Amino acid sequence: MRIEDRDVGRVSAAIYGGLSALGVGAFFLATLLTGDYSWVSRIGGSIWIFLLAMIILMPTVTPLVRSRVRG
Amino acid sequence: MTTERKPVEITLPVSGMTCAACVRRVEKALNAVPGVESASVNLSAAKAGVVYDPEAAGVRDLEAAITGIGYEVPAARLELIVTGMTAGHCDLIIEKALRQMPGVENVVVNCATDLVAVDYLDVAVTSAAIKKTIRELGYEVADRGKREDSIDRERQMRREELRRQTINMLIAWPVGALVMLGTFQGEWILHEFVPSFMGEKWFLFLLTTPLVAGPARQFFVNSWNGLRHGLTDMNLLYATGIGAAYLIAVINTFFPSAGFGGERATFYEAAALLVAFIVLGRYLEALTRGRVSDAIRKLMQLQPRRAIVLRDGEEQEVPVDEIEAGDVCLVRPGAGIPVDGVVVEGYSAVDESMVTGESLPVEKRVDDETIAGTINKTGSFQMRATRVGADTALSQIIKLVEDAQTTKAPIQSLADKVAGHFILGVHVLALAVFLFWFFVGHGLWFEEETRLLLTPYTLAELEVFGFALLISVTVLVISCPCAVGLATPAAMMAGTGKGAEYGILFKGADAVEATSRVDTVVLDKTGTLTKGEPSVTDIVAVRGDDDELLALAAAVEKSSEHPLAEAIVEATVGKGLTLPTISDFDSVPGKGVEAKADGRSVLLGNRRLMDDHTVDLANRAAEAERLELEGKTVMFMAIDGELAALIAVADTLKETSERAVSELKKMGLEVAMITGDNKRTANAIARQLGIDRVLAEVLPQDKAAEVERLQAEGKKVAMVGDGVNDAPALAKADVGIAIGSGTDVAKETGNVVLIRDDVLDVTAAVQVGRATMRLVRQNLFWAFGYNAATIPLAAGLLYPFTSQMVSPELAALLMASSSFSVTMNTLRMRGFVPAIKRGPPSAPAEEVRSVPETATEVGS
Numbered sequence: 001m002r003i004e005d006r007d008v009g010r011v012s013a014a015i016y017g018g019l020s021a022l023g024v025g026a027f028f029l030a031t032l033l034t035g036d037y038s039w040v041s042r043i044g045g046s047i048w049i050f051l052l053a054m055i056i057l058m059p060t061v062t063p064l065v066r067s068r069v070r071g
Numbered sequence: 072m073t074t075e076r077k078p079v080e081i082t083l084p085v086s087g088m089t090c091a092a093c094v095r096r097v098e099k100a101l102n103a104v105p106g107v108e109s110a111s112v113n114l115s116a117a118k119a120g121v122v123y124d125p126e127a128a129g130v131r132d133l134e135a136a137i138t139g140i141g142y143e144v145p146a147a148r149l150e151l152i153v154t155g156m157t158a159g160h161c162d163l164i165i166e167k168a169l170r171q172m173p174g175v176e177n178v179v180v181n182c183a184t185d186l187v188a189v190d191y192l193d194v195a196v197t198s199a200a201i202k203k204t205i206r207e208l209g210y211e212v213a214d215r216g217k218r219e220d221s222i223d224r225e226r227q228m229r230r231e232e233l234r235r236q237t238i239n240m241l242i243a244w245p246v247g248a249l250v251m252l253g254t255f256q257g258e259w260i261l262h263e264f265v266p267s268f269m270g271e272k273w274f275l276f277l278l279t280t281p282l283v284a285g286p287a288r289q290f291f292v293n294s295w296n297g298l299r300h301g302l303t304d305m306n307l308l309y310a311t312g313i314g315a316a317y318l319i320a321v322i323n324t325f326f327p328s329a330g331f332g333g334e335r336a337t338f339y340e341a342a343a344l345l346v347a348f349i350v351l352g353r354y355l356e357a358l359t360r361g362r363v364s365d366a367i368r369k370l371m372q373l374q375p376r377r378a379i380v381l382r383d384g385e386e387q388e389v390p391v392d393e394i395e396a397g398d399v400c401l402v403r404p405g406a407g408i409p410v411d412g413v414v415v416e417g418y419s420a421v422d423e424s425m426v427t428g429e430s431l432p433v434e435k436r437v438d439d440e441t442i443a444g445t446i447n448k449t450g451s452f453q454m455r456a457t458r459v460g461a462d463t464a465l466s467q468i469i470k471l472v473e474d475a476q477t478t479k480a481p482i483q484s485l486a487d488k489v490a491g492h493f494i495l496g497v498h499v500l501a502l503a504v505f506l507f508w509f510f511v512g513h514g515l516w517f518e519e520e521t522r523l524l525l526t527p528y529t530l531a532e533l534e535v536f537g538f539a540l541l542i543s544v545t546v547l548v549i550s551c552p553c554a555v556g557l558a559t560p561a562a563m564m565a566g567t568g569k570g571a572e573y574g575i576l577f578k579g580a581d582a583v584e585a586t587s588r589v590d591t592v593v594l595d596k597t598g599t600l601t602k603g604e605p606s607v608t609d610i611v612a613v614r615g616d617d618d619e620l621l622a623l624a625a626a627v628e629k630s631s632e633h634p635l636a637e638a639i640v641e642a643t644v645g646k647g648l649t650l651p652t653i654s655d656f657d658s659v660p661g662k663g664v665e666a667k668a669d670g671r672s673v674l675l676g677n678r679r680l681m682d683d684h685t686v687d688l689a690n691r692a693a694e695a696e697r698l699e700l701e702g703k704t705v706m707f708m709a710i711d712g713e714l715a716a717l718i719a720v721a722d723t724l725k726e727t728s729e730r731a732v733s734e735l736k737k738m739g740l741e742v743a744m745i746t747g748d749n750k751r752t753a754n755a756i757a758r759q760l761g762i763d764r765v766l767a768e769v770l771p772q773d774k775a776a777e778v779e780r781l782q783a784e785g786k787k788v789a790m791v792g793d794g795v796n797d798a799p800a801l802a803k804a805d806v807g808i809a810i811g812s813g814t815d816v817a818k819e820t821g822n823v824v825l826i827r828d829d830v831l832d833v834t835a836a837v838q839v840g841r842a843t844m845r846l847v848r849q850n851l852f853w854a855f856g857y858n859a860a861t862i863p864l865a866a867g868l869l870y871p872f873t874s875q876m877v878s879p880e881l882a883a884l885l886m887a888s889s890s891f892s893v894t895m896n897t898l899r900m901r902g903f904v905p906a907i908k909r910g911p912p913s914a915p916a917e918e919v920r921s922v923p924e925t926a927t928e929v930g931s
Contacts, residue, residue, distance in 0.1 A: 027506075034510060041536035045509060048315075048540055052502040055307060056495060066171065 012065045016057035023053040078108050083119045083133060083192070085112065086143045100136040104128050130174050130195035146176045146190035149198045153187045154232055155210040155293075156180070162560075163491055168204055172196050181560050209296040236354040239286035240347075246282050247340075247347035250275055254340040272324045275339040283317050287346045308494065309349050312548035315540060316879050317342040344880035345548065352890035356554070370469050370571060373425055373444030378402075378409030381453065398456045402447045410443045410459045417452025421445050426465060427574045427826045471576045471824070475567045480580035482844070483559035486851055490555045493855070497550040504866045505543035513538050516871040523878035530876075542867050542876065549865040549882035550858055554893035558850030561893070565900035566843025573908060574826035575836045582822035585806045586840030588787050592735050592833065593766070593778060595792035595800075596746035596753070599810055599830055600732075600760065601722035605635060607642035608703055609719035611694055618648055620716040624708055626650040627666045627675050631658060635704065638720045659683075663706070674709040675718075681707050686714055702755035704748075724759065731830040732760045734907055738837060741786070745769055745777060745800075774800035790821075791833050808833055831907055838905040846900055853892035861885055 027049045031037045037045075085097055097119055101110035106127025112119045121133055134144045153165065162180035165187060169178045174195025179188045189201055202212045249269070256262055256270030268274055290313065293306040320338040378394060379386050379401040386401060391409045394400065399415060402408055408421065420432035423445045432448050435441060441454050444465040460466065517538060519531040530538070563580040570577050577583045597603050610617045625643040628636035629650065643650070656666040662683070663676010674684055681688055686709040688695070695705045695717055703719040735742050743764035746753050753767035766777050774792075778800050781788045790797065790804035793811070798820040801807025807821030811828030825832040865877045 030510065035514070038534060038536075041509075041534055044536040044540070045505075048505060048536075048543070049502070051311070052498055052505070052543075055311070056498050056502065059495065 008062070008066050008069055012058075012062040015065065016054060016061040019057055019061075020050050020053035024050045078122050079125045080120065080122045081130065081133075081195070083121060083130075083137070084145050085119050085137055086145050097137060100139065101133060104132050104136045107133070130192055134176075134192065144192065147193045147198075149189045149191060149201060150214075151187045151189070151202065151205070152185050152213045153180075153205055153210045154185055154213075156182050156185060161210070164208060165205060165210070168208055169201060172200065172204060175201070181564075207296065209293045233354075233357045236350065236357045239350040240354050243282060243286045243343075243347040243350045246278055247343040250278050250282075250340050250343040253278070272339075276321065276324050279317065279320065279339040279343050282343055282346050283313060286350050287313050290349070308497065308547050308551040309345075312544055312551075312879060312883070313342055313345045313349075315544040316345055319537065319540070338879075341879040345883040348880070348883035348887035352554070352887045355890050355894040358894065370425070370444070370465065370472070373407065374463075374465060375407035375409050375444075392460070394456050394459050396456050396459055399453050400456060401451065401453055402441075403451050404447055404449055406447050408441045408443055408445050408447060408454070410456045411463045411465075412441050412454035412456045412458075414439045414441060415453050415455050417450055419450035419452045420448045422448055425572075426468065468571060468576060468826075471578060472567055472571050475563075475577050475579045475582070480559060480563060480584040480847070482584055482847055482851075483563070483580065486555060486559055489855075493550075493555075497547060500550070500862070500866070501543045501546045504546050505539045508539035508542050508867060509535055512867060512870070516874075518874040521870075521874050521876065523876050524881050541879070542865070542870075545865040545877050545879050545882045546862060548879050549861050549877065549885055551886050554854040554890045555851065558854040558893050559847050561897045562843055562846040562850050562900065565846065565897055565903075566839055569843075569900060569903055570836065570839045573832065573835055573839070573905065575832055575839055576824040576826065577836075577840075578822050578824065582806065583840050583843050585787075586789065586808075586823060586836055587844035589740065589789040589806055589837065591741045591743060591781055591786040592789045592791060592837075593743045593745050593781065593800075593804070594732075594762075594830065594833075595774070595790075595797055596744055596748065596756065597722060598793050598828075599791055600728040600744065600756070601724055603722065605638040605704075605720050605722045607638055607718060608721045609698060609717070611691065611698075611717040611719075612715075613691060613717070614710065614713065614715045618646065620708065621646075621718075622648040622650050623668055623673060623710075624675055624706075624716070624718055626653050626668055627656070627664055627673050629653070630656050631664055635706065635720050636664075639706075639718065672711050675706060678707065681709060681714070684709065684712060686712060688714060690714075691717055699751050700755055702752050702759065704752060724756075725828075725830060727829055727831045729760050731834050731907075732762055734831070734834045735837070736761065738834070740837070743781070745774055745790075745792075772799070775803040778803045789833075789837070791830070808836060834907045835905040838907060839903075842900070842903055842905070846896065849896050850893045853889050853896060856889075858886065858889055 024046045028042060028046050031042045031045065097112045098110050101107055101112075101119060101121055104123070106124040108122045108124065110119060110121045119137070123133065137144050156162065156165070162182050165180050166178045169175050169189060172191075174192040175189060176192065177188075177190040181187075187205070191198075191201065205212045252265050253269035253271075253275050256265045256267060287309075290306045290309040294310040316338050320342055323338065375391055377388055378391050380389050380394060381387075381399045381401055394410050400409055400412065402419075404419070414435050414437050416437065418437075419435050421435050421441065422432050423442055426442050426445055435452060440457075442465065443458075443463040458464070461470075513535045517533075517535075521530040521533065521538075523530065523541075533541070559580075563583060566583050567577045567580070570583075577586070594600055607621070610621060612620055621639070621643055625640045625648070628639045630653070651668045654667045656664065658664050659676065659680060662680035663674065665675075665680075666673050674680055674686065678688065686707070688707065691714060695707070698705050698717065698719045701719075701721075703721040706718045706720065707714060708716045708718060732742050741764065742762050743766055744753065744757050744760070744762045745766040746756075747769060748756070748767055750765070750767045753765045757763070757765045769777055774790075774797060778788055778790050782803075782805070787806075788804045789806040789808055790800045791808040791810055792801060793809070797809075801809060801821040806823060808823045808825060809821035810825045810830065810833070823836050825836065861877075861882075865882055867876060870876055
């Protein structure tokens with residue numbers, strides 16, 4: 001099945017959103033496993049990680065998906 | 072279940088088709104594209120109608136099929152004025168967003184001029200859609216329209232942008248200063264005159280919030296618009312920096328025990344100063360954009376708006392637009408010349424410096440040409456309009472400079488690419504730094520005495536997250552190469568504008584860059600180093616007197632079209648000589664001419680012609696050789712089989728040629744001369760000029776091959792010559808410099824057009840090119856350099872040793888410094904004068920020396 005142009009945004013969002021969430025999950029897990037961090041640090045850090053990961057992945061993933069769609 | 076798709080029909084313009092075979096080729100290529108159901112090409116309309124399945128094929132596939140077999144799909148061009156662009160690589164954002172649109176072929180964005188040029192296929196995308204995309208990114212768009220309108224509109228929009236940033240400055244700096252005073256209220260002697268309520272967190276909150284919501288709003292809006300299109304830009308760095316600092320401050324205000332430094336460490340001053348410094352950067356950029364386009368604006372303002380036209384013997388003042396070719400205009404002292412024309416009555420001196428770069432006023436008599444936009448200095452004169460509107464030299468020059476300013480130099484493409492990756496890299500770095508200080512650094516090195524530079528408080532209450540976040544934000548802010556978008560285009564605009572001031576027109580930013588890189592300059596001899604007007608320099612009479620022999624030679628050569636023949640005929644003008652009647656004229660190709668005059672047999676030509684007729688040259692051979700060693704072309708004349716005279720013909724070197732060659736050599740360039748002359752005479756001229764490398768006996772059609780040969784030696788070659796005759800060589804060279812175009816600049820080939828016929832301008836062109844590229848490199852250094860250099864400090868490299876951290880506001884100061892440096896550095900170009908133009912006026916040659924015409928031998 002071909003992905004249409006209008007689906008690029010949605011597919012990309014699913015990928016970079018998923019990857020960012022995965023990054024946050026890894027961070028959160030690390031805070032649980034590696035030290036005695038406060039909940040402020042854990043949650044605040046997760047939000048910051050998510051934000052940076054989204055900023056990094058959005059412009060990286062979207063063109064990749066678009067180029068795949070356009071062949 | 073599959074959905075049945077309707078095929079789409081479009082009509083593509085196709086250029087380059089000449090016959091039915093072309094039609095078949097294009098149709099075949101289109102039909103071969105998967106998804107195309109049918110294609111029919113109309114040769115006379117130069118269009119291809121295609122029915123295709125849009126799911127299986129796109130317009131780009133169709134276009135690729137056509138271009139792939141050697142034809143073109145001409146694109147429409149849309150020129151827009153886009154405001155709201157900052158140097159924060161907005162050009163990349165717009166370019167990237169537009170290039171993603173199907174049907175958009177090429178996009179050139181110039182932040183410095185606010186111009187966006189888009190080449191697009193109008194069958195695939197509309198201009199409205201292009202404008203809409205730009206608007207969605209958060210910018211304002213207007214059609215460029217007519218030049219006069221556009222300059223007004225550009226000026227208006229620039230003024231508006233400057234006004235907006237000025238208002239932002241007027242809000243941000245006083246508020247920022249108040250926040251700083253409040254933050255430092257308890258320090259030093261400030262508590263004596265700063266009221267204590269100013270140090271209250273609630274007061275700081277009330278001051279800073281409108282600042283973030285007002286002047287800083289643009290960064291949040293723009294970065295969100297970019298992100299929606301999957302694009303990141305500097306605005307994002309600003310937004311994350313300001314947003315994070317403000318958020319920490321708000322958390323510390325409302326939840327002081329949350330672990331972000333406690334009640335005292337509010338960070339409002341960080342957010343406020345970040346806004347103030349970034350807005351300062353924006354203001355400086357807006358200021359620079361206005362200033363660097365001064366040159367072109369000055370050119371546009373040269374054109375007078377009204378002129379006096381003589382109609383039916385009456386003087387009528389009319390708008391310049393209404394002047395038609397053939398109209399006679401009256402130009403009074405001090406008035407601007409309205410259109411290009413020819414003087415029909417009167418005499419005056421005209422200041423042409425603004426168009427040609429000629430510093431001295433030029434005398435104008437009847438039949439002399441006048442240039443629109445130049446200023447009449449002394450007397451009144453009448454002129455007949457020859458070129459009006461867009462055809463005038465001034466309009467052509469403006470167009471050339473404007474076109475040049477919408478191109479992108481290779482170095483700019485590279486800088487843009489680097490900037491694009493740099494921003495992404497900075498975010499990756501900020502992430503890595505955060506993780507490092509969160510998991511490793513804080514535990515190892517955190518001290519209760521931790522201080523932020525430029526802040527009054529210790530950060531003992533800072534928890535691990537607040538600590539790592541602060542460092543991460545500082546990295547984001549300090550790394551921002553915010554001036555990079557302006558660094559190259561601003562320098563290029565300044566450089567091309569400066570060139571135009573001196574009559575040096577670069578046809579693109581790539582031409583500026585290429586000119587700065589040349590290491591070899593090949594100068595065509597005739598017309599470039601010499602005046603291109605050969606004249607008789609010596610007559611050595613063997614039998615008879617000079618005038619009699621000259622008259623005879625002129626009579627024989629009168630029927631010849633060779634340049635040397637013209638020189639001989641010209642030599643008799645004004646001497647009152649009577650030319651004898653000629654009969655039995657015959658031209659011997661490559662040798663000379665034969666004829667009968669008053670019953671005598673006359674031969675005039677080179678040695679080979681004399682040898683053919685066994686004319687003995689022995690007793691004058693030494694004299695002939697001496698003349699040739701002086702760089703002259705010697706013609707032999709024999710009467711009734713006996714040598715009668717030697718006639719030497721030579722071209723005259725331009726007064727500035729020797730100095731130009733010497734200056735080029737001083738600049739480290741290898742200078743070569745290319746000519747059709749024989750080696751002996753070519754070497755003689757080269758010696759006079761100090762040229763080391765001579766490419767002699769080169770036929771005009773072989774000049775391009777010679778240039779190619781030099782390039783094969785690894786040289787970056789600039790070829791200087793006549794833009795018409797030397798066109799192939801100019802095109803082949805890394806930089807083709809067309810010299811002496813006069814006012815008809817549009818017809819010239821080559822990357823650089825020199826309006827004046829002065830070889831010194833070649834030197835000036837290289838100097839302008841080098842100065843511009845130096846400026847570009849310096850700007851890029853300021854834009855990237857010390858931001859990058861301070862990243863390790865921001866990332867906390869010194870923290871383990873000093874317990875001091877770079878504060879976000881210090882990072883903002885450094886970031887704004889790069890904008891400030893780029894701005895100041897670019898504005899320096901306004902005062903730039905090419906070294907060759909700085910010295911005393913070129914000294915006249917001690918004596919007028921002569922060089923031969925291009926012919927290898929007489930009659931060749």
